[in-house]
Amino acid sequence: MQGALLVAGTTSDAGKSVLVAGICRWLARQGVDVAPFKAQNMSNNSVVTLDGGEIGRAQALQAVACGLAPSVAFNPVLLKPGSDRTSQVVVHGRVDGSVSAMSYRERKPALLEIVTAGLARLRTQHDVVICEGAGSPAEINLRATDIANMGLARAGSLPTIVVGDIDRGGVLAHLFGTLAVLEPDDQALVAGFVVNKFRGDPALLEPGLAQLERLTGRPTLGVLPYATDLWIDAEDSLGHDGAVGRPAPPLGRDWLRVAVVRLPRVSNGTDVDALASEPGVSVRYVTAPSELVGADLVVLPGSKTTVSDLAWLRSSGLAVAVLAHARAGRPLLGICGGYQMLGGTIDDPHGVEAAPGRHAGLGLGEFDVVFDVDKHLGNPVGEALGETVAGYEIHHGRELRRGAAPLVTTADGAPEGLDVGNVLGTHWHGLLENDGFRRRVLERVAALTGRDFRVSTTTSFAAARTAQLDLLADLVEEHLDTAALRELIERGAPAGLRVVPPAGAP
Structure with missing residues (x-):
């Protein structure tokens, strides 16, 4: 089996990332040499690859679904938003300046060459490449400089399927409209649709799907059910109700309640997913001081803009609530940017985030932070709370220790953390993904809060993630027309697909 496929979506968060992961896992389980590819991702959820670069977390997860180590080859361009109008640009895993929405357009022609060459190279190294689009190809205002959707599909002659989220409503109109606004040469590559997150009896949807095929000449290749047991890493958004995961009941009498502060520019918020894999651990994102009341553990997660998110923490009243929580002896965990907020000062002499300046931290640890121009990337190992641990680092801030007791001792004996x-x-x-370390943290939380909580000695976060990937593959195998998928991957889009005129066209 050889070929490629592009999974596009009617919107962001339509299900592209999980569908790509599911198709990759389905193929890998059949012995196919398959790899993921996303030409351009926009996300502050990223990981450090073994080849020393930075890629979107979704592509790292898709690589795991394929049985591969994450690589910069799977995500050559990553945009990390620092504000509503500017983003840091990461090319081949390394920072390559910052852009505004308008100035980024000027870079697109050169980046198109990079991503098309990267895709071509990947196709020589693997039998099948499953590509993920970005946002929606229906963003026709961006089509002229597109490098991730139909621009990529046209450059690589990629057959394309479009997935839509029926849970949002209007999915049939979204699917039809996405196709109809595309120019004819783009439409010629769109070969079918997938409906995601359907609840109820599929027979009720059949008349609509039949009408969609009559209108477009393209079949719906399957209807994926809403899977309540699916909590795999979110790429574009956090759960609408703020809850994370589907934890089993506690082993003792009490639950442990974890409140994760949803910072405006939160990054790598998926760090807390591992907590939610434990029985009896309820994890929820919060945005108001009142939501910290009764929390056993408060987490300050990573941030793409630490200084401005710290200012928001103060203006929202959450800083006062976090300090009161900690000073009452209740557990608090800071990760990356959230850790930097815990120190005495944050100094940004080069204006890495905004205007140069020094800013007061929360003062909960004897250390200061200074921002370096170059980003610190790594996959360190060491020991923490008596457990061997591994993780990854993505930050500009460098800690200046003033006697702070370390959380981690690195493999070369250096102190790290608080x-x-x-x-x-x-x-x-990624520290919480280390099962032994996570158990030690939860044991300490239970002891400090007096909860009757027992940690599981059998929970494996790696196994839980593998089970999620297998669940995705099962959904693909059971609910999609896999024979049609194989045909598209191997033979491309069928010739002579109907051109659908946009509404109002003569």
Whole structure:
């Protein structure tokens, strides 16, 4: 089997990332040499690859679904928003300046060459490449400089399927409209549709799907059900109700309640997914001081803009609530940007985030932070709370220690992070994915809060993630026309697909 496929979406968060992961896993389970590819991602959820670069977390997860180590080859361009109008640009895993929405357009022609060459190279290294679009191809105002949707599909002659989220409503109009606004040469590559997150009896949807095929000449290749057990890493958004995961009931009498502050520019918020994999651990994102009341553990997660998010923490009243929580002896954990907020000062002499200046931290740890121009990337290992741990680092801030007790001792003996009993902090992402370390943290939380909570000795976060990927593959196998998928991957889009004129066209 050889070929490629592009999964586009009617909107952001329509299900592209999970569908790509599911198709990749389905193929890999059949022995196919398959790899993921996303030409351009926009996300502050990223990981550090073994080849030393930075890519979107969704592509790292898709690589795992394929049985591959994450690589910069799977996501050559990553945009990390620092504000509503500017983003840091990461090319081949390394920072390559910042852009506004308008100035980015000027870079697109050169980036199109980079991503098309990267896709071509990947196709020589693997039998099948499953590509993920970005946003929606219906954003026709961006089509002239598109490098991730139909621009990529046209450059690589990629057959394309469009997925829509029926849970949002109007999915048939979204699917039809996405196709109808495309120019004819783009439409010629769109070969079918997928409906995502359907609840109820599929027979009720059949008349609509039949009408959609009559209108467009393209079949719906399957209807994926709403899977309540699916909590795999979110790429574009957090759960609408703020809840994370589907934890099993507690082993003791009490739940542990974790409140994760949803910072305006939160990055790598998926760090807390591992907590929600534990029985009896309820994890929820919060945005108001009142939501910290009764929390056993408060988490300050990573941030793309630490200084401005710290200012928001103060203006929202959450800083006062966080300090009161910590000073009452209740557990607090800061990760990366959230850890930097815990120190004495944050100095940005080069204006890495905004205007140069020094800013007061929360003062909960004896260390300061200075921002370096170059980003610190790494996959360190060490020891924390008596457990061997591994993680990854993505930050500009460098800690200047003034006697802070470390949380981690790196493999070369260097101190890292903060451990002052109820207040913990680290620059390392992924620490909570280490099962032994996570158990030690939860044991400490239970002891400090007096909860009757027992940690599971059998929970494996890696196994839980594997089970999620297998669930995605099962959904693909059971609910999609996999024979049609194979045909598209191997033979491309069928010739002579109907051109659908946009509404109002003569």
